[in-house]
Amino acid sequence: MPAEFHVELTRRRLLSSGLWLGAGAGLAGLPLARALAAPQPLPWTNVTGLIDSYVAPRKLAGAVAAMGRGFDPAQIIARGTHALDNPVPIGADSLFRIYSMTKPITGMAAMILIDEGKLVLDQPIADLLPKFAKMQVQAVPDGSITELVPATRAITVRHLLTHTAGLGYSIIQTGPIKTAYERAGVVPGQVSRTQARGMPDVPTAPSLAEFADRLAELPLVYQPGTQWSYSVSLDLLGRVIELASGQSFEGFLQDRLFGPCGMDSTFFRVPASAAARLTDNYGVDKTGLVPLDPAGNSIYLDAPAFPFGGAGLVSSPRDYDRFLLMLLGKGVLGGKRVMSERAVTVGMSNLLPEGAATAGTMVDSAGFGAGGRVGLGNTSGQFGWGGAAGTVAMVDAARGVRASFYTQYMPSNAYPLHADFPKAVAADMIALAKGA
Known part of the structure; x- marks a missing residue:
């Protein structure tokens, strides 16, 4: 190409x-x-x-x-x-x-669980994912990944739904945080079987649980709740849905949305x-x-x-x-x-x-x-x-x-x-x- x-x-x-x-x-x-x-x-x-x-x-x-x-x-x-x-x-x-x-679709799946009381809109996700309890934030967005400050508030379900959790996206971020996301395999998407020049040749995390664990080890780009920034938050929400529902994320979508809607x-x-x-x-x-x-x-x-x-x-x-x-x-x-x-x-x-x-x-x-x-x-x-x-x-x-x-x-x-x-x-x- x-x-x-x-x-x-x-x-x-x-x-x-x-x-x-x-x-x-x-x-x-x-x-x-x-x-x-x-x-x-x-x-x-x-x-x-x-x-x-x-x-x-x-x-x-x-x-x-x-x-x-x-x-x-x-x-x-x-x-x-x-x-x-x-x-x-x-x-x-x-x-x-x-x-x-x-x-x-992922957002509405979460709304089903919120409506049923299995999730709460402003619930800290650390209730289900304890590794997100004490997040660190870049002192300067897209700057150093060693100069960090503590998060001033917890990441909530609302934040994941609305791209305000402070999480990054390898397609958005630049500098060391972009590289860190790529090396950790928190690049949740695919384009082609053929590796394109200029695109990172890194394996994606092998499971949704591993994806969440690796993401929790990386610093946030923004303080939670302060900035709309396109991110991997809806991918992480898939793991929250699994834990709240007791089903696999894919199984929950099939049982609660795709099947009932006739989306075959x-x-x-x-x-x-x-x-x-x-x-x-x-x-x-x-x-x-x-x-x-x-x-x-x-x-x-x-x-x-x-x-x-x-x-x-x-x-x-x-x-x-x-x-x-x-x-x-x-x-x-x-x-x-x-x-x-x-x-x-x-x-x-x-x-x-x-x-x-x-x-x-x-x-x-x-x-x-x-x-x-x-x-x-x-x-x-x-x-x-x-x-x-x-x-x-x-x-x-x-x-x-x-x-x-x-x-x-x-x-x-x-x-x-x-x-x-x-x-x-x-x-x-x-x-x-x-x-x-």
């Missing part, structure tokens, strides 16, 4: 850009109730145009949008194929590496029976698309070191829409209750600790809930997040809309789709409302 691609991928590998929700501001005051009652199908002109603008010139091999109004089945807008050299049409059941769109195409490892539905992932450089993780030789056909609660899942547009539909239904899907209304409502609310700084981050001027960005003000009711390979999803409880977008390219900032997709959704809703 070209060197410039490796440099950028090294700097932002697995980085999952935050979903920009501000596009919904223009919807305020429009007659959306009548718009939502309009008969299906809708043209979704702007969304379709956005997809066509990338797939027709083969900037992307394929792309899918799943658009839902109220509790109607999602409309699927699909263009292109599973790969540049694979003629199989892409569609609602194609499989995509959703990376950090895993985080809201969401995996940490793609089984052989579903391998033909996996799409290729590409790197983007100045020459175009470069094969990065071909479906036939994908690392997602292998068992991961452990289930990565921050960036580990593969899913289909149809499956993830069912998760969004459950959230829109305040925990009910298909007439069956999956989560309590309280658990969903709290999980989609702003859970940031009071005083936590967000200026200049991916959640500047927004809130953050159970693993996803939360809209405030005119965007109140919106909840969602994006993934490192171009996927993005949101649910707008205030307007009864759910929208998600699926394609495969890295790094996610090679194209502005994380911002442009919500804008296209908002433009279509505004056009619909004005014409209602």
Whole structure:
């Protein structure tokens, strides 16, 4: 692969850009109730145009949008194929590496346990993981890892949910702390079976328990509760979920979310029976698309070191829409209750600790809930997040809309789709409302 691609991928590998929700501001005051009652199908002109603008010139091999109004089945807008050299049409059941769109799923799993009293939102995680009882913090963020000060407060479940625990991320941090994370194998994500130049060749911790133990030995980057900083906190939350539930993290997700939601195409490892539905992932450089993780030789056909609660899942547009539909239904899907209304409502609310700084981050001027960005003000009711390979999803409880977008390219900032997709959704809703 070209060197410039490796440099950028090294700097932002697995980085999952935050979903920009501000596009919904223009919807305020429009007659959306009548718009939502309009008969299906809708043209979704702007969304379709956005997809066509990338797939027709083969900037992307394929792309899918799943658009839902109220509790109607999602409309699927699909263009292109599973790969540049694979003629199989892409569609609602194609499989995509959703990376950090895993985080809201992990967050909502924790909300189930909080609602059941097995966890408490402001409970110190040291109650379950004693090694986190006396954490040390870098005196200067991303500075020395020997010049440390004691943590002034305990890391809580709330902090893990909202990226305010003070933990780091090897895709974010620089200097000695980044190197320490890599050497300790607390790099919870995967890209390809092939080692890319410029990327650390270090083994990931062999289990979720070992991951947590190794993480506890490293200094924090920030004092807990003081700064929003993208981190491995949702991966660590997977271990907390295991201990609180008495089940494996993967087993808990299957029993409490995937099974009840009918999400039978969401995996940490793609089984052989579903391998033909996996799409290729590409790197983007100045020459175009470069094969990065071909479906036939994908690392997602292998068992991961452990289930990565921050960036580990593969899913289909149809499956993830069912998760969004459950959230829109305040925990009910298909007439069956999956989560309590309280658990969903709290999980989609702003859970940031009071005083936590967000200026200049991916959640500047927004809130953050159970693993996803939360809209405030005119965007109140919106909840969602994006993934490192171009996927993005949101649910707008205030307007009864759910929208998600699926394609495969890295790094996610090679194209502005994380911002442009919500804008296209908002433009279509505004056009619909004005014409209602």
